[in-house]
Amino acid sequence: MAAEKKPVTIHYRKYQREAGHPATTLEGMIAAAMNSVADGARLRDRYVSRVHTVGDDNYFVNTYFTAAANGTSLVFGDVIHFTKGHLQALFQVGQPAQPYAPVQQMPAPAQSEYVHSQMFWMVKGDHVFILQSISLRTEHFEQYLAWLLREKTQLLPDTLGIVLAAKFDQQLVGGDLDDIQEIVIGGVATQPTEPQIENLPPVTQEVERNVTTTGEVEAARQTGWAQAREILRTLLGGDATVNQFMQAVPPDADLRVEVHIGYKTRKRQVSRVALRQLETGLRNLPDSQLQVKSKGASKAADGTIRLHHPAAINLLKRQDGDTAIVGSLMDPADVLRAMFEAYTVFIANGKIVE
Structure with a gap:
């Protein structure tokens, strides 16, 4: 039976302000962008308005929450990566006695696209928490935010970049900078x-x-x-x-x-x-x-010197008759729970300041 939880690492980043950046927090700017109007509707109400296209690659925020389970204000979401018309490779299992299994490329069902990857993020003030995937990393979120806040909604001038700075864990590196x-x-x-x-x-x-x-x-x-x-x-x-x-x-x-x-x-x-x-x-x-x-x-270079938080996330299930099949997609609500937990732990132990 497949495990119902997935062990993950939640990475911490801090929005870095430069001269000319507005006083509004990153949380406030994302909220303002999602509430801005494009083509007669708020961005948060129409996912196609949030699709950022780079060549053949498309990225968009699909899930979007504005509060933790206890009502604390924040912004949380994901980034989905897809390519229009992508063909998925499959092999057939119907002839086990044959020396090889036929492999073919299949298109997605009608009105659907295959998801290449999905990452999650949470922003509280200028504090950023990232759950990376294999192909979507923190720099992809920086690039998406730059498009959203500069090009799509013009909340930031083109001259200002988006930098989500890492922070070394003082306990793990043996002291302060x-x-x-x-x-x-x-x-x-x-x-x-x-x-x-x-x-x-x-x-x-x-x-x-x-x-x-x-x-x-x-x-x-x-x-x-x-x-x-x-x-x-x-x-x-x-x-x-x-x-x-x-x-x-x-x-x-x-x-x-x-x-x-x-x-x-x-x-x-x-x-x-x-x-x-x-x-x-x-x-x-x-x-x-x-x-x-x-x-x-x-x-040692084992990925632990930057500020991070280990967690276990519930995986979504698919019902097949009387059987619940555990899939590979993480439950967004449980990701939010774990990220908010990381935020409260870091605040409590003094690793970050509100």
Whole structure:
């Protein structure tokens, strides 16, 4: 029997205000956008008015609540991703004695579209809680909000961006931002299978580099070998040298490529502004690629250094006669319960402030 609950991680983000941003909270701006009128109806009353199209991809808020179960004001919803006319691959099970199962592509039923992915979010004031899916991440929600608040409803000018900043958990990184000594980006990188080149001389490279920043740090969402190759290309001076270097790596070895960003100063403390820019600029880097070393701890890249809340969410059931079949879709009302619980826990233990 399938499990009736799904273990998840709820990620915390904070709406980052820049010069020129209105005094209204992010919660207030989303509520105003959903109550704005387009084509004779409020956005919250007609889902098609909330569809944001990017090439062949379509995104829209489907579920939308304005309060928790106890009546506390907030905004909560999801983002659904779909492609018009998408064909879903299926295989037939009617001939088990055959050596293979026929695979075909089937369109969605009439007046329907297949859902690629669904993510959930909750906003209370400027506090944001995200439940990501495999293909919908926090940056997709940032992009959707930018479209909703700037282009669709013009509640924000085009010059202002939407940044949902991550926050390091002080207990897990060993202290406050001032205690961070080094941020390590990267890890094991596995390259694609390539033809072997024989008789290349061995190459040994040892590189140490200090990085100092005074401006915004933006981390492209690259992972694994693509990220590692870009780093090696910069440090070693081109693709040819990277290829030669890779031939010297033993076939059974794991290549670790890491960038260390740290500060060493004897005269004064490092500005919290610079550290905050790192915390924000690296917000969309995968958790598995990030590690923080501080005075009190060295935290491994296991996805736990950013502020987060573990939860178990009820899965929706489908009735088939007398049998209730557990599906894969999460119950939105239970997602809201878990996100509001995360908010109250963080407030109670002082990790965030109302």
